[in-house]
Amino acid sequence: MPELRRYNQDPSRCSTYRKIALFLATSQTPPFLTLPTMYSQKSIYDEASQYPKDASNRASKRQDCPDTSTEENNEAGLVKIHKKRRLGASELGMFCESLYDSQLPSTLAGTELPSTPEKKKQTPQPDTPQNVRVLYNLVDNLRLRTSMLVDCSVPTVYYGARTHKQLQQVIKEFARTDYCGQLQMTVLSSRDYSCVREFDKKTWSTRNDMCRACVKPYTTKSIEQRADSNCKYYDNRGSLNHQTLPPAFDLDELIAKGEEIRACPYYAARGMAASAHIVFCPYNYLIEPSIRSSMQIDLSDNIVIIDEAHNIEDICRDAATFTFTRDNVQASIKELEVVAGYRFANQDALRYVEFLLRAFKGWDDWFVNQTPFINQKPMTGNEAVFTWTAENFVQTLNNHNIGQQQYKVYRKYFMSTSYKTLLVLFVYRFFFLNVCNFVWVSYLFQSILMLVKFENVCLLIVSIWFVLKSIEKETLSLRLLCMNPAVVFDSLKVARCIILASGTLTPLISLHSELGTDFPLQVSPNHVIPPDRVWIGSLSTCPGGGRLECSARGAGETRVQDGVGAALRCVCRVTPHGVLCFLPSYTLMNKLVNRWKETGLWGELNELKQVFMEARNARDHSDVMEEYYSSVCGGRGALLLAVYRGKVSEGMDFRDHQARAVVTVGVPYPNTYDMAVKEKMKYNDRYSAQRHLLSSSDWLLVQAYRYIIIIIISSLYILTEGLGTYPKLRLGNNHHTFESLVNSPNSLESFMQTMTLRESEDI
Numbered sequence: 001m002p003e004l005r006r007y008n009q010d011p012s013r014c015s016t017y018r019k020i021a022l023f024l025a026t027s028q029t030p031p032f033l034t035l036p037t038m039y040s041q042k043s044i045y046d047e048a049s050q051y052p053k054d055a056s057n058r059a060s061k062r063q064d065c066p067d068t069s070t071e072e073n074n075e076a077g078l079v080k081i082h083k084k085r086r087l088g089a090s091e092l093g094m095f096c097e098s099l100y101d102s103q104l105p106s107t108l109a110g111t112e113l114p115s116t117p118e119k120k121k122q123t124p125q126p127d128t129p130q131n132v133r134v135l136y137n138l139v140d141n142l143r144l145r146t147s148m149l150v151d152c153s154v155p156t157v158y159y160g161a162r163t164h165k166q167l168q169q170v171i172k173e174f175a176r177t178d179y180c181g182q183l184q185m186t187v188l189s190s191r192d193y194s195c196v197r198e199f200d201k202k203t204w205s206t207r208n209d210m211c212r213a214c215v216k217p218y219t220t221k222s223i224e225q226r227a228d229s230n231c232k233y234y235d236n237r238g239s240l241n242h243q244t245l246p247p248a249f250d251l252d253e254l255i256a257k258g259e260e261i262r263a264c265p266y267y268a269a270r271g272m273a274a275s276a277h278i279v280f281c282p283y284n285y286l287i288e289p290s291i292r293s294s295m296q297i298d299l300s301d302n303i304v305i306i307d308e309a310h311n312i313e314d315i316c317r318d319a320a321t322f323t324f325t326r327d328n329v330q331a332s333i334k335e336l337e338v339v340a341g342y343r344f345a346n347q348d349a350l351r352y353v354e355f356l357l358r359a360f361k362g363w364d365d366w367f368v369n370q371t372p373f374i375n376q377k378p379m380t381g382n383e384a385v386f387t388w389t390a391e392n393f394v395q396t397l398n399n400h401n402i403g404q405q406q407y408k409v410y411r412k413y414f415m416s417t418s419y420k421t422l423l424v425l426f427v428y429r430f431f432f433l434n435v436c437n438f439v440w441v442s443y444l445f446q447s448i449l450m451l452v453k454f455e456n457v458c459l460l461i462v463s464i465w466f467v468l469k470s471i472e473k474e475t476l477s478l479r480l481l482c483m484n485p486a487v488v489f490d491s492l493k494v495a496r497c498i499i500l501a502s503g504t505l506t507p508l509i510s511l512h513s514e515l516g517t518d519f520p521l522q523v524s525p526n527h528v529i530p531p532d533r534v535w536i537g538s539l540s541t542c543p544g545g546g547r548l549e550c551s552a553r554g555a556g557e558t559r560v561q562d563g564v565g566a567a568l569r570c571v572c573r574v575t576p577h578g579v580l581c582f583l584p585s586y587t588l589m590n591k592l593v594n595r596w597k598e599t600g601l602w603g604e605l606n607e608l609k610q611v612f613m614e615a616r617n618a619r620d621h622s623d624v625m626e627e628y629y630s631s632v633c634g635g636r637g638a639l640l641l642a643v644y645r646g647k648v649s650e651g652m653d654f655r656d657h658q659a660r661a662v663v664t665v666g667v668p669y670p671n672t673y674d675m676a677v678k679e680k681m682k683y684n685d686r687y688s689a690q691r692h693l694l695s696s697s698d699w700l701l702v703q704a705y706r707y708i709i710i711i712i713i714s715s716l717y718i719l720t721e722g723l724g725t726y727p728k729l730r731l732g733n734n735h736h737t738f739e740s741l742v743n744s745p746n747s748l749e750s751f752m753q754t755m756t757l758r759e760s761e762d763i
């Protein structure tokens, strides 16, 4: 997307000859798969003043909001109430204060915490007495909370992308628009990314635990002490705000500034979200209801933009998928038995504990009674699987007194004040939340009922054998698989509008049916890169004419492995700078490299390009990418071997010289041995007519080619056989044998020569 916008300004200056996503996804889509489209008239690069009723107006509307009041009188004498207003630094700090109250308290109440740097002096005035400051804070906090309850006519834009790297690119583009500086923005992230306090691994297992322990108010009743926490970065969070940050900042810049002024970026960003016009965040913050609620994101009447939205079906399904084990249940029972041994002043609390204890014992019995079913099933890999329909599953729950009736009782307790008393009690006294927390129970019950209601559930009981050193450990787990993304997408519909942006959303008919919604407005701009700057072709034969079949079986043959290597050598020989090659798996990557080392082809590739292999772990991955980027432009260029659905395949930016050619080997179908994929295919076949879903085979094809198009977006070359309908439509007739790839007038080599010549003329 950023590339597209840049070249859109002046295509003649475009130095790349890569094809990009939007073109492939939209302009050549078969007409029967698309709905009528509407073409965009306005660019974000247009002067804001050209559109007086647009965003600049909205910005000034916010700026006009009174700073200290949430009400103003309009001409008709009516009271106009604003939900949000611009906040000063001290007020933002107070908002953050309110956030820690909503945090789950830590289990480390009495632990002495490592010291943190000296806290900066805070507003209000340094000589204001502490108790007066605390009162100011309380009043401000109350005012802010009240204002947030009131309806608002100015929506906030929530922009979600898959990774922070992608957000970084979008924010960079935002910084180049006329709106930057007029609209306030913030970027949300997890503590794992943005905590700047030194992490003490010996004391805490996660940064979240550490933070919750640090920012919880002291247990003392003294109101003065409530103003401070055990993390000085947290206490200084108010000094990291829209005034001290540049008008557009990404996560790295936010963290760097936080470290510089010793203020917590995590809480500062959350605080700034209260007054921001645009909130950038990873898209699971917007899609997963549990994260939304913990980050206090309210989408009602706001605008949601999901970038790279081809992932939306998967994310929605994952958000409603849930797994827990018998070990969880048994650990919870143990904890509850300890809790039940205490004397409670509040009898309701005791009744609640006893109710939970009965429920967990019911779950334990349920697991035991399912064991015979599992035992009849064969082991595949390290698990045996038994699957229920939703109706049968709920019946088994009812039989064990953990079904719909009991959920009603649970809800009743959950809403009561004794629940809150217990929550505090458990956390501070019994460390109960470590094992069994209320969110867990609540989620379980709610998931079951929600999924059953929508008839979208596939239930699996899975027996998994964990091998721990030499000891085999067997456990039972229950997995609720959500087959219908509409279940989760439904909760996003409170937004004023939802914009899905991607170059690979087609076929849209699948998207409508899977998400259970219509998209009345569709914008399909044409691609800005002229077709003569793109070369896409396929290869179907090895040198000498044998079939080049890159399926799992075919790729095992040395003849095919040598053919792939020869083709890759050909691409590297004629392509300047960077070449990417995507393979179906790490296993095949290693197999090919070993074979090429045996035959000497590995040495030849290394003479043509500096060769890199995608790393499996995140830390090595950044090192590999850094080296690749630095060597791609110099000397002989570089070749990067990567894996479909791996770290390189999405969220990385390869511009211009960084990927002059992309080679894809095989077709990245979802793994049909995966139980979730199998069940989804069954589900689609069952409901294809009733819910206008794609049949299982079409669904599989769409998943594969939607994915491959993500890679083709910058691709010059596809190395695979047996291409399906979608890429064929995009490829035209540019199919090659090994010989024609090298010798024909439309060969890759002649294309590269033409482009290199043009590029030097452009310069």
Ligand code: SF4
Binding pocket: 191, 194, 195, 196, 197, 210, 211, 212, 214, 215, 231, 233, 234, 264, 265, 266, 267
């Ligand atoms: S308040 Fe901020 S800096 Fe302190 S522990 Fe929590 S996330 Fe880290």
